[in-house]
Amino acid sequence: MDHGRTVWPSIRTPAALKLDLLCCGLRLGARCQHSALRDRIVRNRAGLASGLDVVLPGGLVVNAAFVEPHCQESPYVLDLSGQPRLVHEDCPEEMISVRLEPTPVWYGLCTQSGLPMRDVASKQGSYLAVYWGDRCANWTRKEQCHFCTQGCNWGAADAINKQAADVLETIDVARRCQHLTFVHINAGFDDAGRDVEHDLALIRQIKRRGLYVGYQVPPIADTEVYRQLKAAGVDNLSICPEFFSDAAFKRWCPGKERREGRDRFYQAMTVAAGEVGFKTVNGEIIAGLEPIDETIAGVRWMCERGIVPTVCAFRPLRGSLLQDAPAPSPAALLPAFRELYRCCMQAGLPIGVAPGIRVAIVMTPDEAAGLQGPRAAWPVQRAALAARRLAALADSRCRRWMARPRV
Ligand code: SF4
Numbered sequence: 001m002d003h004g005r006t007v008w009p010s011i012r013t014p015a016a017l018k019l020d021l022l023c024c025g026l027r028l029g030a031r032c033q034h035s036a037l038r039d040r041i042v043r044n045r046a047g048l049a050s051g052l053d054v055v056l057p058g059g060l061v062v063n064a065a066f067v068e069p070h071c072q073e074s075p076y077v078l079d080l081s082g083q084p085r086l087v088h089e090d091c092p093e094e095m096i097s098v099r100l101e102p103t104p105v106w107y108g109l110c111t112q113s114g115l116p117m118r119d120v121a122s123k124q125g126s127y128l129a130v131y132w133g134d135r136c137a138n139w140t141r142k143e144q145c146h147f148c149t150q151g152c153n154w155g156a157a158d159a160i161n162k163q164a165a166d167v168l169e170t171i172d173v174a175r176r177c178q179h180l181t182f183v184h185i186n187a188g189f190d191d192a193g194r195d196v197e198h199d200l201a202l203i204r205q206i207k208r209r210g211l212y213v214g215y216q217v218p219p220i221a222d223t224e225v226y227r228q229l230k231a232a233g234v235d236n237l238s239i240c241p242e243f244f245s246d247a248a249f250k251r252w253c254p255g256k257e258r259r260e261g262r263d264r265f266y267q268a269m270t271v272a273a274g275e276v277g278f279k280t281v282n283g284e285i286i287a288g289l290e291p292i293d294e295t296i297a298g299v300r301w302m303c304e305r306g307i308v309p310t311v312c313a314f315r316p317l318r319g320s321l322l323q324d325a326p327a328p329s330p331a332a333l334l335p336a337f338r339e340l341y342r343c344c345m346q347a348g349l350p351i352g353v354a355p356g357i358r359v360a361i362v363m364t365p366d367e368a369a370g371l372q373g374p375r376a377a378w379p380v381q382r383a384a385l386a387a388r389r390l391a392a393l394a395d396s397r398c399r400r401w402m403a404r405p406r407v
Contacts, residue, residue, distance in 0.1 A: 006075055007330045007371070009091055014058035015370025016330075017086075017096065018363055019337060021064040022313040023288070023330040025051060025071030026086065029079040053101035053125065053360045054078075054086075060367060061101065061125050063360040068318055070327040101360075106173045111166040119159035120170040125360035127182040128174055130167055131158050132199065136188020138255030144321070145242065146252045147286065150188055152319035164202045171206065181356035181396055184214035186238070189259060194218075196225050200232045207233035212354055212396070214238060216284075219260055219268035226276040235354070237272050238310065240284040241265035244298030248290035252322075266301075273306045280350060283307045287336045288314030288328030295336045303343035308351060311340050312362050334371060341368035345378040353385065355393040 006020045051065035065071050066078070075089045078098075086096040107118040121128045131150070138144045139151030154160065174180055183206050185199070194217060206213050215229060216238035229237070241262060243249045249262040256265070265283075273281040283302045287295045295311065302309045313333055316325045344351045344365040352366030366385075 005329050005331060006088070006090075007334055008088055011371060013370040014056045014060040015363065015367050017056050018060050018062045018367065019313070019330045019333065019371065021054065021062045021076060022315070022361075022363060023328055023333065024074040024076060025065035025068060025315075025327070026054075026074050026076040026078050027071060028066055029077050029081065029087075031081045032078055052078075053123075054084075055099040055101060057097065058370075059358070061358045061360045063124070065315060065317075068316060068323070068327075070316055104174065105177050106170065109173060111169045113163065113166055115159045115162060115166050117170045117173065120162050120166045121174070121183075123174070123178070124184075125358040126179065127184055127357055127359075128171060128180060129184045129186065131187065132162075132167070132185045132202070133187035133190055133194075135160075136255075137191040138189055138259075140191070141255065143255035143258065145254075145256065146321040147242075147289070147314060147317070149317045149319040164198075164205065167202060168205055171209065171211070175209070179356055180211065182212040182214065182354065184216065184236075184238075186216040189218055189255065194220070196220075196228065200228060203229070203232045203234060210396075212236070212357075216240065218256070219264045223271055223276060226272050226278070230276055230278055234278065236280045236282060237278045238282040238284060239265055239269045239272065241269070241298075242284065242286050243290050243294070244285060244301065245290040245294040248294065252289055269302065269307050270305055281307045282310045284310040284312060286312050286314050287333045289322075289325075292332060292336055296339045299336060299339050299343055303347040303349060306347065306349065308344060308349050308365060309340055310362055311336055337363055337368045337371050340365050341372055345381045348381060348384070350388055351385065353388045353392050355389065355396045 006024065007016045008020050051063050051067070053061055054064050055061050077087045077089065079085050079087055084098050084100055086098055088094065088096075104123050109117050111117060111120060121130045131154070135154040136144065136150050139154075144151055159166070171180070171183060185202070187194075199215070203213050203215065212235045213233060214236040215234045219239060220226060226237070241249065242253055242256070243262070246262050250257045269281055269283050272278050283298070285295055285298045299309045299311065314328050316322050316327055349365070352364060
């Protein structure tokens with residue numbers, strides 16, 4: 001029995017289970033129809049989404065891979081012979097009841113221009129993710145980030161010619177089918193230069209619907225543009241340095257290194273969180289490809305500057321240059337996720353505040369609370385966060401009521 005490769009048997013919380021599944025994925029039991037489950041995968045997200053959204057005990061949702069080769073080594077088996085449940089091969093007597101997120105009804109619909117809505121946006125956890133713009137120029141120049149699959153998705157699972165009207169129509173239909181509070185827009189590099197006016201116009205339209213908006217693009221040199229984005233209503237800005245180690249950045253992100261270099265990403269986050277003052281700035285960092293002490297140093301660096309780290313467990317996706325790399329062990333990543341929660345609480349960062357947002361493809365800092373020992377309780381900070389959550393919920397309801405369609 002090797003409990004060192006997973007964290008579930010020793011910690012036994014939904015967060016531990018989520019971390020295991022993010023790293024190991026799952027195997028399908030005998031009664032699972034592989035092809036039917038495969039059809040549920042929506043891949044239009046650069047480096048993470050490749051599996052099933054599974055709702056765990058406590059309501060946490062995780063995107064668990066199952067088609068990638070490393071999943072065949074997973075100790076978790078999905079059993080669909082009755083009520084869906086997970087079985088860990090080291091403790092088969094312990095059945096973990098789960099739920100599969102249903103495929104959104106709107107995935108079967110098309111926009112008025114004829115684009116399948118599932119190629120315009122994807123439901124990730126509870127929010128909508130929209131890739132916005134051309135194929136990332138790093139792919140065109142064959143210098144893509146080694147973990148990334150955006151270039152495979154674009155034109156396959158991600159519509160090439162989507163217009164703002166397609167995105168807005170998809171959002172409107174999705175809102176009628178599900179509780180939606182947040183839309184996340186992301187894009188790669190564009191050699192012609194980013195058309196920010198185009199982005200701003202879309203953002204303003206989404207804000208008119210009373211939704212939160214996240215925006216994730218490569219660093220922007222002109223601080224004034226960040227101010228415009230903030231004024232247009234961007235609630236959350238994400239910047240993706242991917243690594244804290246310069247060596248890892250150079251090795252795994254050749255296009256980013258040639259165009260910007262690691263330090264530009266860190267500078268941009270500092271400016272956005274400090275001088276510009278977005279409500280939240282996230283810094284995306286990948287755990288599992290650089291020494292874990294570097295990732296932990298990156299988490300600390302960001303938190304000290306008011307930036308909320310988004311720590312992604314590396315996943316060797318099919319179609320990426322790292323598709324044959326080994327997946328990280330959850331036990332090896334555990335210290336980074338523990339530090340994520342500890343540093344966010346210590347810095348008083350607004351984690352888990354925006355209402356109605358459940359994230360499947362990463363472990364959020366507030367979810368990482370479930371990985372701590374009992375001593376890390378942070379009662380004062382948790383009370384402050386609870387108050388902020390209530391205020392944000394009231395604000396969100398008010399905005400959505402104001403933006404409701406009037407007939
Ligand atoms: S910048 Fe890197 S991770 Fe982002 S889309 Fe381009 S190749 Fe992929």
